Amino acid sequence: MVQESLEVFCRLKKALGKVTLRDLAAAGLDPQKRELLLKGGLLREIGGSLELTEEGERVLLTHREDYLHDRIIHNDGSALPEDVFRHWTSCHHIDRGTLKEFYERLKSMPYRIEDLTPLIDVPAGKVAEVVLIVGGRNAVNRLCEMGLTPETTVRVSKRAPVGGPVIVSVRSTEVAIGRGIASKILVKIIE
Amino acid sequence: MQNDYPCSGVPPRIALVGNPNVGKSSIFNQLTGLNQTVGNWPGKTVELAEGTLVFEGTTIRIVDMPGTYSLSSYSEEELVTRDFLLSSAADVIINVVDATALERNLYLTLQLLEMGLPIILAVNFIDAAYHKGISFDFKSLQESLGVTVIPVDASSGQGMTELMGAAMRQLRSKGGGRPARPKYGKEMEYLIADVAKELRAGNVPLPEGYPIEWISLKLIEGDPEVMRRVKLPPDLLARVSEKTSAVESIHGESANVITASERYSLSHRIAERSLKPKVEARNAVSEWASDLLTHRVYGYLVLAAVLGGTFYLIFQAGGIISGAIDSAFSSVIVYLAAALSFLPPMAVNLLLNGVVFGIGAATSIALPYIATFYIALSIFEDTGYLPRAAFLLDSLMHKIGLHGKAFIPLLLGFGCSVPACMGCRIMETRRERLLLGALVVLIPCSARTIVILGVAGAYLGIGYALLIYFIDILLVLAIGRVLFKALPGESVGLIMEMPPVRMFKPVAVLKRTWLKTKDFVFTALPLIVLGSLAVEAASSLGAMDVIVNSFSPVTVGILGLPVATGVALIFGMLRKELALIMLAAYAGTTDFALIMSPAQMFVFTLVMVIYLPCVATLAALIKEYGARRAALIVTMDMLLALAVGAVASQMLSIIRF
Numbered sequence: 001m002v003q004e005s006l007e008v009f010c011r012l013k014k015a016l017g018k019v020t021l022r023d024l025a026a027a028g029l030d031p032q033k034r035e036l037l038l039k040g041g042l043l044r045e046i047g048g049s050l051e052l053t054e055e056g057e058r059v060l061l062t063h064r065e066d067y068l069h070d071r072i073i074h075n076d077g078s079a080l081p082e083d084v085f086r087h088w089t090s091c092h093h094i095d096r097g098t099l100k101e102f103y104e105r106l107k108s109m110p111y112r113i114e115d116l117t118p119l120i121d122v123p124a125g126k127v128a129e130v131v132l133i134v135g136g137r138n139a140v141n142r143l144c145e146m147g148l149t150p151e152t153t154v155r156v157s158k159r160a161p162v163g164g165p166v167i168v169s170v171r172s173t174e175v176a177i178g179r180g181i182a183s184k185i186l187v188k189i190i191e
Numbered sequence: 192m193q194n195d196y197p198c199s200g201v202p203p204r205i206a207l208v209g210n211p212n213v214g215k216s217s218i219f220n221q222l223t224g225l226n227q228t229v230g231n232w233p234g235k236t237v238e239l240a241e242g243t244l245v246f247e248g249t250t251i252r253i254v255d256m257p258g259t260y261s262l263s264s265y266s267e268e269e270l271v272t273r274d275f276l277l278s279s280a281a282d283v284i285i286n287v288v289d290a291t292a293l294e295r296n297l298y299l300t301l302q303l304l305e306m307g308l309p310i311i312l313a314v315n316f317i318d319a320a321y322h323k324g325i326s327f328d329f330k331s332l333q334e335s336l337g338v339t340v341i342p343v344d345a346s347s348g349q350g351m352t353e354l355m356g357a358a359m360r361q362l363r364s365k366g367g368g369r370p371a372r373p374k375y376g377k378e379m380e381y382l383i384a385d386v387a388k389e390l391r392a393g394n395v396p397l398p399e400g401y402p403i404e405w406i407s408l409k410l411i412e413g414d415p416e417v418m419r420r421v422k423l424p425p426d427l428l429a430r431v432s433e434k435t436s437a438v439e440s441i442h443g444e445s446a447n448v449i450t451a452s453e454r455y456s457l458s459h460r461i462a463e464r465s466l467k468p469k470v471e472a473r474n475a476v477s478e479w480a481s482d483l484l485t486h487r488v489y490g491y492l493v494l495a496a497v498l499g500g501t502f503y504l505i506f507q508a509g510g511i512i513s514g515a516i517d518s519a520f521s522s523v524i525v526y527l528a529a530a531l532s533f534l535p536p537m538a539v540n541l542l543l544n545g546v547v548f549g550i551g552a553a554t555s556i557a558l559p560y561i562a563t564f565y566i567a568l569s570i571f572e573d574t575g576y577l578p579r580a581a582f583l584l585d586s587l588m589h590k591i592g593l594h595g596k597a598f599i600p601l602l603l604g605f606g607c608s609v610p611a612c613m614g615c616r617i618m619e620t621r622r623e624r625l626l627l628g629a630l631v632v633l634i635p636c637s638a639r640t641i642v643i644l645g646v647a648g649a650y651l652g653i654g655y656a657l658l659i660y661f662i663d664i665l666l667v668l669a670i671g672r673v674l675f676k677a678l679p680g681e682s683v684g685l686i687m688e689m690p691p692v693r694m695f696k697p698v699a700v701l702k703r704t705w706l707k708t709k710d711f712v713f714t715a716l717p718l719i720v721l722g723s724l725a726v727e728a729a730s731s732l733g734a735m736d737v738i739v740n741s742f743s744p745v746t747v748g749i750l751g752l753p754v755a756t757g758v759a760l761i762f763g764m765l766r767k768e769l770a771l772i773m774l775a776a777y778a779g780t781t782d783f784a785l786i787m788s789p790a791q792m793f794v795f796t797l798v799m800v801i802y803l804p805c806v807a808t809l810a811a812l813i814k815e816y817g818a819r820r821a822a823l824i825v826t827m828d829m830l831l832a833l834a835v836g837a838v839a840s841q842m843l844s845i846i847r848f
Contacts (some may be wrong), residue, residue, distance in 0.1 A: 005360065007468075020773075025309075038621065052637045072751075073537065093719070094278055100720040105443070108443050108490050109443060114202075114352065131783055133448075136681075137445075137447070138265055138619070138683070139265060139683070139684060140445075140447070140448060140688070141261075141265055141266070141447055142260075142619075142686045143450070143686060144448055144451035144452070144455075145261040145263070145451065146260060146295070146686060146688065147294070147295050147298070147455060147752050149448065149452040149455050150444060150452060151452070151814075154454070158485055160485070160487065160582060160583065160585065160586070161487040161586070162586065163586035163589070163684050164582070164585050164586045165581075165582060165585045165595065166826030167485065167582065167689055170295075170664045171292065171294040171459075172291060172293075172294060172295065172296045173292045173686065173688060173689075174294045174688070174690075174691075175686065175688055175689065176585075176685060176686075176687045176688075177684070177685065178584070178585055178589075178595070178684035178686070178691050179589075179684070180684040181685070181686060182686035
């Protein structure tokens with residue numbers, strides 16, 4: 001119940017920028033649901049407008065991923081569900097072509113797409129395992145030559161400012177990978 | 192470079208192969224000293240440095256191959272290295288590896304072994320590895336690979352005698368003791384054997400000297416170059432690709448990725464066996480420095496300070512040395528003029544104003560500006576600063592369709608356009624190289640900076656000089672953006688190794704500076720002397736006025752400049768900073784305020800900075816891109832200079848500057 005109300009909030013937030021309780025009422029949430037949202041500590045008021053609390057974000061994320069997982073598991077496997085696409089484009093800035101490729105390739109692999117993260121979004125200091133690299137033959141080859149073969153463990157040691165590359169430690173060396181390429185490498189965060 | 196085999200009279204040749212940043216060039220310098228020449232592999236723009244060394248009474252040639260991570264045929268460097276090694280041009284191959292990153296370095300070693308080449312493994316940076324907490328079991332490494340392993344320390348020269356001793360033993364054994372091919376996973380091995388069997392059964396003619404298993408492996412990988420050389424009959428090709436697809440579907444990866452994984456899992460096992468890691472120790476200073484240099488705020492501050500400081504120092508120091516050299520050459524000319532008075536005046540003029548003046552001009556820019564620039568650059572290279580700057584500037588470079596590494600040739604361009612053109616080779620694709628080549632020639636090199644400072648700086652004030660610099664850099668970005676959109680093809684992303692931050696060795700820096708400066712002088716000097724001779728001949732025949740006047744539609748008509756500036760435009764093709772001296776000589780005054788209004792000075796400087804790169808750069812462009820593309824780049828620069836000059840001239844007259 002709460003999750004769905006949160007989804008409504010997110011949609012409004014995206015459309016309006018600033019959301020007040022009145023907006024939620026206008027969107028069709030009854031007083032009971034509004035009360036529940038506030039009481040659960042999921043939303044807090046900052047000068048009349050509403051914001052997500054940390055817990056709220058967490059709940060939202062789990063909900064989304066469960067939802068996405070369901071859609072993938074129960075999908076007939078032919079087309080990419082629209083909401084999966086939306087999650088990856090808005091959260092991870094992955095273009096549709098790359099996502100389709102991820103999706104196609106993952107069908108035959110023992111991984112769930114929601115357990116994986118593009119390398120570019122891995123926080124600095126985390127260790128991750130390379131699962132899948134898509135993209136041009138040249139880029140994939142160059143990555144493999146530098147040691148980023150599938151199943152390799154890498155540690156993200158640095159992320160550059162907006163739009164910049166990441167530096168990963170792989171096989172005792174450090175490699176800088178541009179944003180475009182790093183968003184086409186799917187990894188599983190280990191620790 | 193010929194592919195001669197070792198026989199009496201021809202000294203044997205040793206090739207140094209290895210990843211970039213493994214100290215390969217340091218070993219090369221240790222072995223050959225300053226006895227080196229740089230040559231081109233026929234038809235390719237990959238330079239191979241060759242040097243000689245006398246060891247135990249035998250003269251040996253040593254070739255420093257370009258640093259590569261792999262021997263696939265995706266870049267020209269890799270292809271050249273592979274062809275060179277397979278053509279038996281080298282009698283012994285020394286594979287230099289970095290002890291601190293053995294696993295990654297062995298990837299190349301395994302590929303050399305696949306080719307059945309007789310290699311010697313030189314393990315460098317043992318000390319650094321020890322400090323990192325790694326110690327070695329060389330015996331185990333030797334047994335795992337089946338090749339001789341020699342620990343060396345390139346910076347101190349330790350281990351060089353042992354290395355050469357091993358090479359000599361290898362030479363004397365004459366190809367005996369070819370190492371065994373590394374064995375990969377079962378499926379892959381079956382596949383290789385299968386394809387080799389097909390090749391044998393089909394009686395396919397194979398290029399000589401290429402092991403059949405290697406060719407099979409390359410066919411499985413779909414290596415375009417081997418596919419081209421080995422002409423498989425269609426039915427055989429179909430069978431090979433069918434078998435390959437079967438293995439690909441088991442692994443869920445392409446054959447290339449499978450073989451890369453196989454190599455890495457083997458190199459991982461070998462490294463595990465031969466390394467004895469102690470406690471994980473870190474080099475705190477190096478890591479702290481690396482962290483600072485790539486920091487999202489401080490990194491950029493350091494970058495600005497480093498670049499600003501370097502340019503300031505170069506031009507301060509350069510100005511002093513350049514002045515000293517200039518005055519020395521002037522007194523030489525005066526002295527020679529008196530001593531040679533018995534010759535006809537025309538010959539004296541040609542000799543002095545052509546040859547001596549040309550040499551003087553070349554040294555007075557090469558030594559002070561180019562050499563100091565190379566010192567700075569070598570320090571950046573050795574400390575590992577360049578890749579860090581490239582990392583910081585990656586997003587900016589993407590705006591002009593290039594990636595972070597493009598920053599390096601652009602930086603070189605501020606010193607001299609010639610090495611900058613050659614530096615464009617670090618880009619991965621032809622498209623990137625061309626795009627970058629068109630941009631680096633627009634960067635104000637040290638000679639153009641002299642013009643900017645000498646005219647705009649001296650007469651209009653430093654603010655206007657900086658404004659011209661700024662306009663030029665904006666132009667570079669704008670042109671980059673336009674070319675990026677106009678040239679077909681996709682932009683390539685950044686994949687770049689970040690070597691650890693290290694302290695540089697002053698001796699190594701000076702040695703490399705000397706070699707590079709020497710290289711520059713030999714390329715540029717003949718062109719400059721010839722050019723000076725031609726102009727001197729023209730002026731003593733009275734042709735100068737005619738030529739200068741023929742430029743007037745451009746100089747006066749389009750740009751609104753005095754007729755005399757035609758001289759500067761002509762000389763600017765030879766050497767930009769020479770143009771000012773020539774203009775002064777032609778106009779009969781060194782006070783440019785007498786011949787140009789402030790607005791004209793501004794336009795003049797702007798045009799001088801943008802139009803035609805000098806002769807030496809033109810030669811470099813032709814060498815790198817061929818005559819047609821070089822002509823395209825030059826035409827673009829000419830048109831750009833005219834357009835910018837005309838617009839500036841109009842705008843300045845409107846605002847009554």
